[in-house]
Amino acid sequence: MTQKLSVRDRLSALFKGVGTLALLLLVFPINLITVLIFLAWNLIGFPFQKRKVADNPKRVLITGGKMTKSLQIARSFYAAGHQVILVETDKYWLSGHRFSKAINKFYTVPAPEKDPDGYCQKLLEIVKQEKVDAFIPVSSPVASYYDAVAGNSLSSLCEVIHFSPDITEMLDDKFSLCDKARSLGLSVPKSFLITDPQQILEFDFTKGRSRYLLKSIRYDSVSRLDMTKLPFEGMENYVKQLPIIQNNPWTMQEFITGQEYCTHSTVRQGKIRLHCCSKSSPFQINYEHIENPKIYAWVEKFVKELNLTGQISFDFIQTEDGTVYPIECNPRTHSAITMFYNHPGVANAYLNDSVDSNDSPIAPLPDSKPTYWIYHEIWRLTGIRSWSELQAWVKRFNQGTDAIFRVDDPLPFLTVPHWQITLLLLQNLSKLKGWVKIDFNIGKLVELGGD
Secondary structure, three states, rough: OOOOHHHHHHHHHHHHHHHHHHHHHHHHHHHHHHHHHHHHHHHHHHHHHOOEEEEEOOOEEEOOOOOOHHHHHHHHHHHHOOOEEEEEEEHHHHHHHHHHOOEEEEEOOOOOOOHHHHHHHHHHHHHHHHHEEEEEEEOOOOOOHHHHHHHHHHOOEEEEEOHHHHHHHHHHOOHHHHHHHHHHHOOOOOOOEOOOHHHHHHOOOOOOOEEEEEOOOOOOOOHHOOOOOEEOOOOOHHHHHHOOEEEEEEEEEEOOEEEEEEEEEEOOOEEEEEEEEEEHHHOOEEEOOOOHHHHHHHHHHHHHHHOEEEEEEEEEEEEEOOOOOEEEEOOOHHHHHHHHHOOHHHHHOOOOOHOOOOOOOOOOOOOOOOOHHHHHHHHHHHOOOOOHHHHHHHHHHHHHOOOOOOOOHHHHHHHHHHHHHHHHHHHHHHHHOOOOOOOOOOOOEOOOOOO
């Protein structure tokens, strides 16, 4: 049943939507001129450029077309001389990435959570029609499992670089992940499966001095930002309003203090082929590679013991004594892969027949710059309250690079904010629906109960 919005909510959605569209319109001429200049530059230089063609060119099917990470992987395969077919769900037919020169074909498919059979069938049709050689899902949190199911259907026709449905479910479950890692002798935080709020109220918090966070096992783009620590006085009302039931379990996970990191690894038959690690940032929109041997060793043992093939991402906390604890795992591509924007070896790290078993895994190049999204950085300016904060912002801006903009492929830098996001805003505005924030990285409006 659709919740009826109050007049106040509708007015708030109206002003918020119109205001945001006005700001995007304000910067549109600057963005347009910048992109046109580089398009002209590339057009003039094109006759003198020869595109690389791989010795054994592949046709690669990549999902998640609205997200920057799918664009990055597409660009990496294009640069290596392969052809890319990009896919997104019907809702995001307006993907600005479809205009990238790296994209050979673009298709839309049914939303997997609404039409699982239709989703798998459409992917199967695309694979057959386009004679796809490799299927590389760049999954949304909702789609990871369905991509695994689809992979079973596609595996006889092309290579599938994704986990099985069972493994995907285990990795995506914050409680099961810790349980599995503990059985492998790896360090994990204390975790408890919660299927009823009463379990929390009856929990003996006096044993030990640990504090805990409550996390929805099922992906929730809003509640995942809640960092309320238990126990606290008067927490009964807070706990009882959470949607914890038997078929929507949560986990109560030990709150560990330390430095937080995020990682992405592309793995094949239990071996890491590509790996990056970055200190975590607010809303995960800034990435700078850092070598962390203890985190790498943790991931290396985990994927080896499970003989994994696919893309796996972790959030870790490293305490002062150097111990690393997994906070959660995502069995899919991480946006940190944008740090490979100038690395020529990404496609080879993914493809089965182009990686020697003795090859070392690749990492971002020493000269790669930290990645950010310029519209997020501009928005951050509104929250700066001191000279030191401004200096840090200027340093981050000068030393990094936008994750979408490329001199040789500038069009997505225009079409993501001024086509993709603009049309999403207009759609919401027509229904006077509210939204929490704009995520230019993921290419969507974050909404309560959204995808």
